[in-house]
Amino acid sequence: MNRFLSNATNRIDAKGRVSVPAPFRAVLAERDIQELYCLQDMVYPAISVGGLDLLERYERQIALLDPFSPEANAMSLLVHGGGVFIRLDAEGRLMVSDFIRSFTGISTEVTFVGRSDHFQLWQPQAFHEAQAAAREGRSQAAVRPV
Template sequence: MNRFLSNATKKIDAKGRVSVPAVFRTVLAERGIEELYCFQDFIFPAISIGGPDLLDRFERQIDQEDPFSADANDMSLLIHGGGVFMKLDAEGRLMVTDFIRDFTGIGREITFVGRADHFQLWEPQAFQAAQAAARKARFGGRSGA
């Protein structure tokens, strides 16, 4: 298992920490990821989290652009200006900071969502609504979908 799959909703403790699902921690360990690159998603009200290789991938994209172009500058604003590095504590918990809360609207619960090479943090109802909208767009509301 080397991909982030599925989703899980967890409660945030009184100190503002949340336990990362064990299956996600396993993927982080298998990939040797200790420092988490967290950024404000480009489309959804979610925080996307991966390893430094995720940041490297975005920076390679910027390197292919003219450094003075609007595209390169926009991308840098998103991945550098909208990103931070974080670490899990010894118990596998993540601190739910204002950086996360302000962008997502997360309150007392948080939904972890697998996205193959990274995972996301969502406000639970926002995730359910986005997933339902994606399903409806994909399947046109057909039954059995």
């Protein structure tokens, strides 16, 4: 498996660490991702997590813009100013830092959500609500006449 799929909720321990689900760690190992780039999602109250390729994808988009444009400036502010690098510890855990908590509202549990080439960290109820809204939007689109 070389994609992040499905979702799982894990409890944060007393030291503020949470275990990354084993299937996600397997994808990280297969892709040889040692250092994780974490970015505040631009739509949802979630942290997107991936390898250097995730950062590079956003930087390619920024490079297509006029570097002096408000759009390029705003994208850089989000991608560079809203991102950090982290590492997993030897047991496959990540620290749920203030950077993560303040943006997502995560407190005692983290829902890990696969997004194909990266995964996200969500507050569990926020994920369930966003997924339900997405499902409702898709079902309404399916019944609309063309």
